[in-house]
Amino acid sequence: MSTIDSILYGFQVALTWQNIMFVFIGVLAGTVIGMLPGLGPISAIAVMIPLSYGMPASSALILMAGVYYGAIFGGSTSSVLLNAPGVASTVATSFDGYPLAKQGKAGKALAIAAIASFVGGTFATVGLMLVAPQLAKVALSFGPTEYFALMLLGLTAIASLSDGSTVKAFISATVGIMVATIGIDGQTGTQRFTFGSTKLLDGIDFLVIALGLFALAEVTTLIISRKESLFKKGSDIGSLKITKDEVKEMAAPVGRQSILGFFIGVLPGAGATIASFLAYITEKRLSKKSDTFGKGNIVGVAAPESANNAAAGGSFVPLLTLGIPGSGTTAIMLGALLVVGVQPGPMLLTDHPDVFWGVIASMYIGNIMLLILNLPLIPYFARILYIPKGMLISLILIFCFIGVYGVNFSQFDLYVLIVFGVIGYLMRILSFPAAPFILAFILGGMMEQSYRQALTISNGSLSIFIERPVSLALLLVALASLFVPLILSKITNRNNGAKAA
Amino acid sequence: MLRSMDRKVSLVIMALAIFYLTLSYRLPKFAFTQVDADVLPLGLGYLLLGLAVILFIQNKPETEEQKEKRTLKKEDLILLLVTLGALILYVFCLEFLGFVISTIIFLSLTMRMYGYMNWTRNVIVSLVFTLFLYFAFNYLLKIYLPQGILPF
Numbered sequence: 196m197s198t199i200d201s202i203l204y205g206f207q208v209a210l211t212w213q214n215i216m217f218v219f220i221g222v223l224a225g226t227v228i229g230m231l232p233g234l235g236p237i238s239a240i241a242v243m244i245p246l247s248y249g250m251p252a253s254s255a256l257i258l259m260a261g262v263y264y265g266a267i268f269g270g271s272t273s274s275v276l277l278n279a280p281g282v283a284s285t286v287a288t289s290f291d292g293y294p295l296a297k298q299g300k301a302g303k304a305l306a307i308a309a310i311a312s313f314v315g316g317t318f319a320t321v322g323l324m325l326v327a328p329q330l331a332k333v334a335l336s337f338g339p340t341e342y343f344a345l346m347l348l349g350l351t352a353i354a355s356l357s358d359g360s361t362v363k364a365f366i367s368a369t370v371g372i373m374v375a376t377i378g379i380d381g382q383t384g385t386q387r388f389t390f391g392s393t394k395l396l397d398g399i400d401f402l403v404i405a406l407g408l409f410a411l412a413e414v415t416t417l418i419i420s421r422k423e424s425l426f427k428k429g430s431d432i433g434s435l436k437i438t439k440d441e442v443k444e445m446a447a448p449v450g451r452q453s454i455l456g457f458f459i460g461v462l463p464g465a466g467a468t469i470a471s472f473l474a475y476i477t478e479k480r481l482s483k484k485s486d487t488f489g490k491g492n493i494v495g496v497a498a499p500e501s502a503n504n505a506a507a508g509g510s511f512v513p514l515l516t517l518g519i520p521g522s523g524t525t526a527i528m529l530g531a532l533l534v535v536g537v538q539p540g541p542m543l544l545t546d547h548p549d550v551f552w553g554v555i556a557s558m559y560i561g562n563i564m565l566l567i568l569n570l571p572l573i574p575y576f577a578r579i580l581y582i583p584k585g586m587l588i589s590l591i592l593i594f595c596f597i598g599v600y601g602v603n604f605s606q607f608d609l610y611v612l613i614v615f616g617v618i619g620y621l622m623r624i625l626s627f628p629a630a631p632f633i634l635a636f637i638l639g640g641m642m643e644q645s646y647r648q649a650l651t652i653s654n655g656s657l658s659i660f661i662e663r664p665v666s667l668a669l670l671l672v673a674l675a676s677l678f679v680p681l682i683l684s685k686i687t688n689r690n691n692g693a694k695a696a
Numbered sequence: 697m698l699r700s701m702d703r704k705v706s707l708v709i710m711a712l713a714i715f716y717l718t719l720s721y722r723l724p725k726f727a728f729t730q731v732d733a734d735v736l737p738l739g740l741g742y743l744l745l746g747l748a749v750i751l752f753i754q755n756k757p758e759t760e761e762q763k764e765k766r767t768l769k770k771e772d773l774i775l776l777l778v779t780l781g782a783l784i785l786y787v788f789c790l791e792f793l794g795f796v797i798s799t800i801i802f803l804s805l806t807m808r809m810y811g812y813m814n815w816t817r818n819v820i821v822s823l824v825f826t827l828f829l830y831f832a833f834n835y836l837l838k839i840y841l842p843q844g845i846l847p848f
Contacts, residue, residue: 248837362751366709369744373716376737383726385733388719418779419772421810585812586821589803592783597829600790601839609787617780624766625705647731655731 202324205552208253209560214553217254218561220246221261222268226568229269231587232279233416236266237630240527241405242591244534245598252537253553259528260554261561264316264507267467268565271308271500275301284467284503287475291488291495298491302433307493308500309569310437311449315501316562318453319460319508323515324555326461327544331516334541339648340659344669346642349463349519350635351673364631367622371635372642374399381640382647394607401530403608404636406595407615408622408629414591415620421584435570441493448478448494449501456502460509463521467503467510474502476686508558515539515551519638523630526637534602701766706752713748717741775809782806794844799826 208214221243228239239262247255270282275292288308295304337345350368377388378398389395452474459470478498479488488495513521518540520526532539537547544551599612622629653659661667720737768776782802789798803822804815812818833839 245833245839246837248839360751360754360756362747362754366744366747366751369740369747370712373737373740373744376740380733383729383733385724385726387723387733387737388716415776415779418775418810419768583812585807585810588810589806589822590825592779592806593799593803593825593829596783596786596790597833597841600841601833601837604840606787606791609790610784613780613783613787616783620776624768625701626762626765643736646736647729650731651729 198324198328201328201548201552202556204548205554205556208549208553209257209556214254214257214557215560217250217258218261218557219564221258222265222561222565222568225262225265225267226269226272226565228262229266229282230273231417232273232277233413233420234591235270235282235409235413236263236524237405237527237633238410238413239263239266240524240531241402241410242594242598244402244405244527244531245594245601247531247535248601250535251549252532252535252547253550255535256528256532256537256550256554257557259531260511260558263524263528264504264558264561265565267503267507268309268312268316268569271312272305272569275304275308275496284471284506285499286468287471287499287503288496290475291490291492294489294491295493295496299433300491302435303437303493304496306435306437306570307441307445307496309566311445311497311500312504312569313562313566314449315453315456315504316508316565317559318501319457319505320555320558320562322457322505323508323511323558327512327516327551327555330512331541331544334517337541337665338663339645339652340663340666341669342645343642343649344660344666344673345517345519346638346645348669348673349513349521349638350642351463360626363627367627367629368631368635371632372639374404374632375636375639376643381644394605398640399611400599400602400608401527401633401637402534402602403599403612404615405527405530405633406598407612408619408632410591410595411612411616412619412623412629414588414595415623417584417588417591421588445494445497448474448481448498452478452498452502453505456505457509459502460506461512461521463513463519466522466524467506470506471499471503474498511554515543515554516541518543520634523633526630526634530637700755701758702755703752706748709748709751710745713741713744716744778809779806782809790844791842792844794846795841796826796830796846797844799829 209218224243225236225239228234228242229236240259243258243262247258250258266282267284270280270285271288271292274280274285274289275296278289278293278296280286280289292304292308295301375398377395379385379389379396380387386396452470455477456467456470456474459473460466475488475495475498478494479485482488482492482494484492507524510521510525513519514525514529518529518538520529529539532550537543537550595612596609599608602608619629622632649659650657659666660670717738720734720741723732723734723737725734726732782805786798786802800819800822803826804819807818807822808815830841833841
């Protein structure tokens with residue numbers, strides 16, 4: 196099938212009325228949850244997973260993907276209006292978005308953010324459509340050796356997921372793999388760390404960890420800030436109009452940053468947050484009016500918004516073609532796919548073309564829906580922020596509990612959920628990042644299996660990993676990806692430091 | 697020497713690593729395999745131990761922002777602990793009281809606790825939300841939430 200035939204087939208999947216509804220529910224829920232400061236895309240997706248039980252795999256992924264890019268879209272709204280970014284990847288948007296809002300031009304900033312996000316998201320979807328099938332073809336020849344190298348590559352992404360301390364990120368990841376070792380070992384049948392309890396034989400479900408470490412831990416932030424109202428009544432967001440000159444000014448940066456953002460998203464670990472900061476910095480350097488950045492420059496809103504949405508799309512490339520998540524968010528999505536019985540990887544394209552092409556087609560639709568939801572409806576939409584926090588906190592708690600209960604119908608899992616909620620809260624206040632934990636938890640089990648399979652093939656000789664060219668190359672890239680994001684984040688930090696000074 | 701938070705945490709992590717290693721060494725051996733079930737756990741245990749030592753030695757000074765994250769008003773701390781207690785109690789009651797009753801009680805009490813003072817609206821929201829979820833999950837998604845003492 197040519198790409199055109201395939202994408203038309205994808206639209207056939209995505210345009211059934213159920214799937215249109217799921218895209219809509221996804222982007223709407225994503226926008227709303229993304230808007231709430233504190234709740235990020237990982238929580239948004241984890242909270243929505245119970246809805247996908249029993250759904251066809253394509254619908255489930257369409258829903259999750261919608262939640263993901265919806266959350267990044269929604270995050271920009273609270274960045275601009277409240278200077279309280281809903282998600283990390285929209286922090287850069289607040290640098291210029293909030294000053295614009297203070298000048299009474301919130302409407303303009305939101306409109307620019309929406310359009311830039313739309314362009315970035317749509318560009319990434321085109322990129323995904325063109326790049327992913329090629330990569331999947333290459334990946335078909337991969338054996339356990341290559342897979343191990345790939346997963347190691349995915350894990351090195353952790354270096355860039357850390358906020359500040361790399362050691363803490365690695366500790367978090369190591370404990371993540373340790374938790375993954377609980378249960379019966381797949382190869383020898385040995386019970387590991389079950390303490391003789393039958394309830395731990397199957398290990399701990401990823402949803403328990405996702406909802407505990409993210410959603411429950413994030414709810415504590417809402418509890419502590421419960422008295423601050425989210426949105427001041429009567430604030431006027433001003434006109435949404437953008438002039439022709441402004442469009443001209445934005446066009447080049449948005450174009451550039453969409454492309455750059457997409458490729459950053461494809462790289463494991465480099466994700467939407469880094470893409471948005473990088474976009475902000477490069478555009479500030481390139482701009483003739485760089486002194487107006489930070490004081491309400493429209494390019495300062497447009498550039499990071501196009502980049503983070505493009506990166507979100509780009510992160511689907513490794514997920515769908517290799518089955519390797521490059522970020523915490525895609526790790527959750529991988530977990531969700533496993534729940535509905537689909538193993539993402541190079542075979543996805545041939546075994547489940549409906550999932551593959553359906554999701555891509557749904558992204559075109561979802562981006563258009565988001566543009567419509569965000570542009571004319573923004574003044575009404577921002578009122579979601581009026582929902583009393585007290586009510587919201589309790590409802591989110593209950594939703595987490597139902598989600599976990601629905602997996603195994605076990606009270607024990609709920610206690611484990613509470614334990615992980617406490618751990619997540621402690622990690623949060625001690626500045627241990629939680630994303631490496633969940634990424635390592637999901638990759639850890641797969642990694643162990645392929646490592647042992649590879650060594651069984653080679654009769655115990657480790658040289659198999661460097662004798663096979665693809666595996667060697669991947670290991671080298673893994674090494675590079677360990678250091679490149681480190682350097683990137685150094686640059687980012689230095690620029691932030693310069694900005695603060 | 698132990699004044700820094702990172703150092704205290706690193707000691708806890710070291711203890712955790714040692715505990716995990718002890719358990720790993722006790723894993724039963726299996727003769728017919730290239731890589732036995734204890735290889736990864738042992739590796740992880742030592743890795744964690746090493747990382748904890750690095751954290752201890754690094755001893756980075758805390759930024760103001762990090763310190764602020766840790767300081768908690770007494771009132772907030774009590775509320776968090778009460779929330780924890782409420783959650784445990786909720787899970788404890790879930791199966792024998794059933795989803796509907798325990799959730800309605802949990803929701804209306806916690807909403808008030810988090811500052812939504814209007815009792816009437818509070819109870820109405822709890823009631824509608826709970827029943828909506830219960831019927832949606834039981835009849836649409838076929839995920840059976842605990843029925844408890846109620847007949848439906």
